[in-house]
Amino acid sequence: MTGTARVPKPQSASQRCPWSGTDPLYIQYHDEEWGVPHADERRLFEKLVLEGFQAGLSWITILRKREGFRKAFHAFDPERIARYGDKDVKRLLLDAGIVRNRLKIEAAVDNARTFLKLSERTTLAAFLWSHMEDGPILNRFQKMADVPSETAESKRLSKALKAQGFRFVGPTTLYAYMQSVGMVNDHLVNCARHSECNTLHRTFERPI
Numbered sequence: 106m107t108g109t110a111r112v113p114k115p116q117s118a119s120q121r122c123p124w125s126g127t128d129p130l131y132i133q134y135h136d137e138e139w140g141v142p143h144a145d146e147r148r149l150f151e152k153l154v155l156e157g158f159q160a161g162l163s164w165i166t167i168l169r170k171r172e173g174f175r176k177a178f179h180a181f182d183p184e185r186i187a188r189y190g191d192k193d194v195k196r197l198l199l200d201a202g203i204v205r206n207r208l209k210i211e212a213a214v215d216n217a218r219t220f221l222k223l224s225e226r227t228t229l230a231a232f233l234w235s236h237m238e239d240g241p242i243l244n245r246f247q248k249m250a251d252v253p254s255e256t257a258e259s260k261r262l263s264k265a266l267k268a269q270g271f272r273f274v275g276p277t278t279l280y281a282y283m284q285s286v287g288m289v290n291d292h293l294v295n296c297a298r299h300s301e302c303n304t305l306h307r308t309f310e311r312p313i
Contacts, residue, residue, distance in 0.1 A: 120297040123249060130168050140302040142241055142287030142309040144230035149286060150220055151181040153229075154213045156282045157273030158204045164281070166204070173202025178213065183224075186217035212272035219270040230312040232269075233288065236262045241306040242289045245299075252291050255280045 125135035143149075155174065159167045167174075177200045179185040197203060197210045220229060237258070246252050259280035266274040274282075283289045290306060292299040 120295075122293050122296045122298075128165060131165050134168055136298065139285055140287050140290045140292050140298060142302075142306055144228075144234070144312040146224075146229055147181055147183075149229050149233065150183055150217075151175075152282060152285055153271070153274070154178070154181065154216060156278050156285070157212055157216070158206070158209050159281070160209070160273055160275075160278055162204065170203055173200070177203050183217040183220045186214055187221050189214045189217075209273060216271050216273075223269055228312060232265075233262070233286075234311045236265055237288055237311070240311065241287060241309065242283075243303050243306055244289065244291050245294050246291060247294060249293070253280065258289075259283055 121132070121135055125131050155167050155171065158174070175181060177197055194207070194210055194214070198205050198207060223229060223232060242258065244252075255276035260276040262283070263274050263276045263279040266279070280289070284291050287302065287306065287309070290299065290302045292302055
């Protein structure tokens, strides 16, 4: 299974990780995306770019601007973004629908070019999952204080991505990315999504 499966959603706040709060957008993200493994190249690239923009900000800020990002960055088409020049950077710096940070915008363009260069040899999905020798990490944390901000795996993957030429992919950013795309299941054990995502992980076919 390489797509996102539909599974039952938690029915109450007590069944969710506390970070999801009360914002409907955050709740939907928690219930439908976070921790679900997949190998969709466009989505993996989009999340990598968005996690880079999130650095120093809250994830809800990025979620609220995600549609603006998709519009501004041509639906995260790597081939299109890789052709961006100074005119596009200036356009993006004037777009209130995204996070207007020159370094992050330029990094997104560089990352698109790196993505295309990598794709000449392998897929981003296969590259990422090749660094998970034992498959997805299925944690059993009891409370949010137990969840790390980075791990040995995220440090290793960060180093590997930087070696390829990717930017804004530090260990902390990478761990958040790994949680998001299902390389790690960090739903708390009392969250309804913990066991559901574990089931998805066990049936997930790692890309090669």
